[in-house]
Amino acid sequence: MFARDIGIDLGTANVLIHVKGKGIVLNEPSVVAIDKNTNRVLAVGEEARRMVGRTPGNIVAIRPLKDGVIADFDITEAMLKYFINKLDVKGFLSKPRILICCPTNITSIEQKAIKEAAEKSGGKKVFLEEEPKVAAIGAGMDIFQPSGNMVVDIGGGTTDIAVLSMGDIVTSSSIKMAGDKFDNEILHFIKRKYKLLIGERTAENIKIQVATVFRDSRHETIEIRGRDMVTGLPRTITVSSEEVEEALRESVSIIVQAAKSVLERTPPELSADIIDRGVILTGGGALLHGMDMLLAEELKVPVLVAEEPMDCVAIGTGIMLDNMDKISSRRFG
């Protein structure tokens, strides 16, 4: 019987699903819209994301995995089931194996519940795996050799930094400083400096369109609209790359410090390999302008952004499922 293996990147910001032989078949934001009065799920994914900050009182658009932890388990479960059911797993010839990458810091009870949700949705065997390992594999690193590889995965809720060798993590750190916090810093900067209230989506847009974290490396501006805190009326302002660099400086330095501390704890032979091979950046935060330049300057090692950094975990799940027997994956249950 032919069963297609399924890999899922259950991320704070986005859920990606990889199906063997087909590639990435689903890529949607991790957002669920709920009717507060009836607790009914109204929309999931992109449709729900369009509602963020724009819902009437009785509807809430929730990000159930906010801050790299499962903030609302029932909704996470509903979202996972919705996405798996969308693939019509039950229509597969035989039950597929499912490999799920979820936030690093979730509890063992949550791990078990995620596994059960995937099994109920049609998975025959469900495995969970650590995100930085899978991201490194998806970025094309051969982590199974006895040599050091370093990956910095900057997602929505967490930044995972790891040095890997012989298929496992040697030293690592997971911090709750990533894309969402950057958005928040931008939002607060605009509020302080211009007395203007903006939404999370506008802040993210500023980050993507004009931000840089490496001084004097980008010179762009963007016009944004928000609500004036004094008059209460809509107002338009122009924000520059230089201002956003200032807004993000402190947050980004926390990532730099965490990466330095991982390197300090790395055995010297592996550090030498990292100097030769460089550090690979994955996750959406790898696309933040200047991140590679800043890390290269601070860590004194070459830093490379992975090709398609936001797809690395999903692609990595596919490679891992193909090589399952070689890999000492963590199985639950």
Ligand SMILES: Nc1ncnc2c1ncn2[C@@H]1O[C@H](COP(=O)(O)OP(=O)(O)OP(=O)(O)O)[C@@H](O)[C@H]1O
């Ligand atoms: N071009 C860009 N520049 C800067 N940031 C970006 C860009 N594109 C996406 N991002 C940010 O990347 C983040 C999402 O990345 P990703 O999809 O890798 O996270 P995730 O895997 O869902 O999160 P986590 O790893 O924390 O579970 C968001 O904060 C988003 O704003």
